[in-house]
Amino acid sequence: TFIHSDRDEASKLDVFEEGAIGVNSEGVIEFVERDAKDVDGVVDKHPSFKDAEVVRTESGRRQFFFPGFIDTHIHAPQYPNAGVFGSSTLLDWLNKYTFPREASLSSLSVARTIYSRCVARTLSHGTTTAAYYATIHVPATNLLADICSAAGQRAFVGRVCMDHKDINPDYYRDESADESITNTCLCIDHIKKIDPNYELVSPIITPRFAPSCTTEALQKLGKLVKETGLPCQTHISENRNEIQLVKKLFPEYGSYAEVYDAFGLLTPKMILGHAIHLSKKEMELIRSRDAKVSHCPVSNSALTSGGAKVRWLMNGGITVGLGTDVSGGYSPSILEAVRATTLVSRHVALSDGDECKLSVEESLYLATRGGAKVVGLENKIGGFEVGMEWDAQLIGLELVETTGDEFSEGDAEGEVVDKVVFEGPKSAGPVDVFGWETWDDKVAKWVYNGDDRNTLGVWVKGRKVWSRE
Ligand code: GUN
Numbered sequence: 001t002f003i004h005s006d007r008d009e010a011s012k013l014d015v016f017e018e019g020a021i022g023v024n025s026e027g028v029i030e031f032v033e034r035d036a037k038d039v040d041g042v043v044d045k046h047p048s049f050k051d052a053e054v055v056r057t058e059s060g061r062r063q064f065f066f067p068g069f070i071d072t073h074i075h076a077p078q079y080p081n082a083g084v085f086g087s088s089t090l091l092d093w094l095n096k097y098t099f100p101r102e103a104s105l106s107s108l109s110v111a112r113t114i115y116s117r118c119v120a121r122t123l124s125h126g127t128t129t130a131a132y133y134a135t136i137h138v139p140a141t142n143l144l145a146d147i148c149s150a151a152g153q154r155a156f157v158g159r160v161c162m163d164h165k166d167i168n169p170d171y172y173r174d175e176s177a178d179e180s181i182t183n184t185c186l187c188i189d190h191i192k193k194i195d196p197n198y199e200l201v202s203p204i205i206t207p208r209f210a211p212s213c214t215t216e217a218l219q220k221l222g223k224l225v226k227e228t229g230l231p232c233q234t235h236i237s238e239n240r241n242e243i244q245l246v247k248k249l250f251p252e253y254g255s256y257a258e259v260y261d262a263f264g265l266l267t268p269k270m271i272l273g274h275a276i277h278l279s280k281k282e283m284e285l286i287r288s289r290d291a292k293v294s295h296c297p298v299s300n301s302a303l304t305s306g307g308a309k310v311r312w313l314m315n316g317g318i319t320v321g322l323g324t325d326v327s328g329g330y331s332p333s334i335l336e337a338v339r340a341t342t343l344v345s346r347h348v349a350l351s352d353g354d355e356c357k358l359s360v361e362e363s364l365y366l367a368t369r370g371g372a373k374v375v376g377l378e379n380k381i382g383g384f385e386v387g388m389e390w391d392a393q394l395i396g397l398e399l400v401e402t403t404g405d406e407f408s409e410g411d412a413e414g415e416v417v418d419k420v421v422f423e424g425p426k427s428a429g430p431v432d433v434f435g436w437e438t439w440d441d442k443v444a445k446w447v448y449n450g451d452d453r454n455t456l457g458v459w460v461k462g463r464k465v466w467s468r469e
């Protein structure tokens with residue numbers, strides 16, 4: 001069984017229950033058979049697949065393949081901090097938790113531990129592509145690229161630029177704009193060496209956010225974006241105090257978005273994290289430049305940043321994907337971000353109207369096809385079509401479908417309590433708690449009740465990179 005988002009209609013899941021997909025040795029999908037009850041018939045039609053390895057979903061409508069998740073905004077060095085943010089908001093959170101943590105990756109052995117755990121964990125949650133912020137450190141950033149490459153995760157790896165002396169702490173910043181550029185280029189060169197065509201791992205130019213960069217650095221980074229044609233990522237309009245800070249630091253520009261635009265950073269390859277408090281004019285500017293937005297609802301809730309108006313952005317014509325924003329976000333799971341997307345949209349709906357509610361299907365679209373567009377890979381990943389690459393996860397619903405039997409009398413260790421019997425006025429008789437659902441219902445149960453235990457296997461570019469066994 002294969003389930004993916006419809007290419008054109010974000011609110012629709014396309015399900016083919018007894019299909020077959022042929023993936024060649026390059027990881028590229030060669031055929032998609034929507035009705036393939038017997039494998040022999042499929043092989044007759046595609047003889048070059050005669051000796052292919054066959055991976056089957058279990059019969060009984062409890063397993064399905066789904067496209068791998070795309071995390072369009074995650075800070076790998078912050079992974080150990082996931083869940084630790086107290087009652088802080090963005091600017092004090094950066095100083096209290098984030099900068100000290102990131103500074104610790106000046107040690108390559110610290111970086112190795114953190115980055116290998118982060119990549120393994122995101123893979124286990126079905127994240128087949130991630131746009132990573134690393135730190136200012138060149139050796140550690142290069143190591144993150146090496147680890148992604150070895151683990152087989154598709155990744156954009158960004159060496160973070162932050163040279164402003166008044167905003168960044170002395171113990172963790174670039175000494176100059178030139179240092180931002182030189183060190184960014186060293187990381188680009190490293191990835192060029194390990195993955196010359198950026199097939200799996202690509203560099204991404206990463207000014208942390210406008211306040212952390214001097215005018216000179218932003219100017220030079222804009223030039224580098226133009227010269228290299230590389231993607232770029234940063235933060236925008238996440239927090240009200242941050243917006244005030246941008247006003248103070250860049251008084252000559254009309255808005256936060258105009259600061260990035262002035263330096264040539266608003267391009268179709270720009271990924272803007274958060275975009276919560278944009279004015280209509282900023283939204284239209286971002287749209288006119290075709291810059292993309294990474295929606296990070298878990299982080300935006302945790303740090304009290306606000307609820308991004310995703311429907312408004314989408315109606316405005318902006319391309320949106322999802323990000324975990326670890327560790328502003330407390331979870332490395334995009335499934336959790338999908339769940340938070342639907343919930344935050346409901347809070348937004350309370351003030352802005354019911355049409356703001358995002359469905360499970362739409363949120364899954366953002367996590368796959370939307371994310372693919374955000375990272376510029378919509379023709380390669382995010383769905384199952386001929387010519388695309390096999391980035392997928394095998395989902396099993398067994399753990400969502402706990403019957404409760406395993407908690408019945410006698411199973412628990414220690415004292416056995418009397419079995420509780422609920423005696424209602426009328427018995428409803430036997431009830432099918434599971435197995436009655438449509439596929440859309442099953443997917444909704446996965447989204448709202450599932451976690452990484454449901455992710456049984458993960459493939460990137462046809463290679464199996466994670467298995468639950
Ligand atoms: N703005 C600048 N740096 C950061 C960061 O590390 N995380 C988040 N969420 N916002 C930021």
Ligand code: FE
Pocket residue numbers: 073075235273325328
């Ligand atoms: Fe972030």
